[in-house]
Amino acid sequence: MLFWIYVLTAVVWFVLLVDFKAGIRKIPSLSSAGLSHSEPVADISIIIAAKDEETAITQTLDSLVQQTLPPNEIIVINDRSTDKTGTWIDEAAARHPQIIPVHVTDLPEGWLGKNHALHLGASKAGGDYLVFTDADIHFHEDTLRYAVKLMEKHQLDYVTAAPDLKAGSFLLKGLISFFLFGFSYLKRPWTANDPESNQGMGIGAFQFIRAEAYQHIGGHEKMKMRADDDLALGQRMKAARYSQMFVSATQHLSVEWYPDLPSALKGFEKNAFAGLNYSFLLSISALFGVFLSQVLPFFLLFHPDSSLQMISFINVLLLFYLYILSTRAFTTYPLWLASALPLSAVLFLYMLARALILTWFRGGIEWRGSRYSLRELKQNFRDTKEESE
Structure with a gap:
């Protein structure tokens, strides 16, 4: 079952890679x-x-x-x-x-x-x-x-x-690169x-x-x-x-x-939930999806099943290729920074989970000394989205 999941994941990464290479020229x-x-x-x-x-x-x-x-x-x-x-x-x-x-x-x-x-x-x-x-x-x-x-x-x-x-x-550059990586294939x-x-x-x-x-x-x-x-x-x-x-x-x-990194973690609290349309279901799906597609393949390289090793290796290669392309397109960072991809993915998961938990318990976001309720944020998001459709 896991093998076929990663066959499908590899196909998705390949499609995204083709799309990115064509799109970045525009x-x-x-x-x-x-x-x-x-x-x-x-x-x-x-x-x-x-x-x-x-x-x-x-x-x-x-x-x-x-x-x-x-x-x-x-x-x-x-x-x-x-x-x-x-x-x-x-x-x-x-x-x-x-x-x-x-x-x-x-x-x-x-x-x-x-x-x-x-x-x-x-x-x-x-x-x-x-x-x-x-x-x-x-x-x-x-x-x-x-x-x-x-x-x-x-x-x-x-x-x-x-x-x-x-x-x-190094960690902050890795986190920013990973954010831009996700931004490129999602947006x-x-x-x-x-x-x-x-x-x-x-x-x-x-x-x-x-x-x-x-x-x-x-x-x-x-x-x-x-x-x-x-x-x-x-x-x-x-x-x-x-x-x-x-x-x-x-x-x-x-x-x-x-x-610095603590400032990035704090800053992400404002935009994390907004970027996921203020949906807890979508947020949980994002956490699970990033872990499954961008963290677990690195661990599966050491799995005893050789076929699972091979398909994980293909996923990792596609990940690195797309990550390097997005880093080159949107930053001036050295390309060897891509070696930190799995670490950056884990750090991103921590940042996203932290932002969502804090938003949930606070009932909103705190930003630059002000607090904004989740109810108001969600309502304004729905209103403006309906107007732009």
Whole structure:
């Protein structure tokens, strides 16, 4: 019985591998459209939600001010920070007039903090283009010029970009690589670039959108309690039939996603359940599926049954091949990191199980000093999903 399970699993991995190799070619780089010889003209508003980002916010703002295509305004929302984030924002605004500080002291009921901050920033923006980004992103100096050129060349309404995810430790890099590995075969992000597909994509590090289109889909007010607000924005754009493109920007955007492994475990609490549609049944299935398909085959290499050994070996080879391809496509990490695949899979299982257990016992999620009930999160997810279908 176990042998035939892994025969089927090997077939699934092979199909996913073929799909990935074909799909990854459909993801261009941010710079694929090149740069104009003449200076592009674009009225751009940058919108940043910042909460307790005192160590990163100044660098982010400096990299935006130094763009070769400078934005008209950089609206920075200090969302109830308890550190010196607000101070550094005000100091940057004193040096650079295009930086507009907005300080939030209270969170309205029925909103996630980040979503409310982005909504507030968008309501104050006057640009024809809006760029939603995070407070810890470093922009290469030509990033906005490339984005405008890409939008113009392909007549797009929306571009979202995957950044270079910096990480210090071996375990953290392995965990991020494994997360991106699962993201690639579950979400198939290249399908967002197919006008005939109903799959939308959104990466919070960089969402470049026409202001008119953003207003038409209802903005962040339509996804008040979506922990995956970036993905929801891309999905709503696709549902409204606006043209979009998902691109790689590892040479143009970078971020230290998490400073260490404990921070990653904590951060995953916010998105784990959202990524599984707030379904406990789907969550348990995911835990079991990852263990069965991506952990157990390594142990079965030592099984006394030679036929089970062989089919497990085939599964492991396919796993490594797909894992290496996704690591090369979405990160700048060394490919030998793939050797940590089984360890990264076990660490991911622990992280997912921990997040689900904590969400269950708390009855919701705790994120950056605020608690959000599972009932509200699930209801908003259902509402926004129905609207985008």
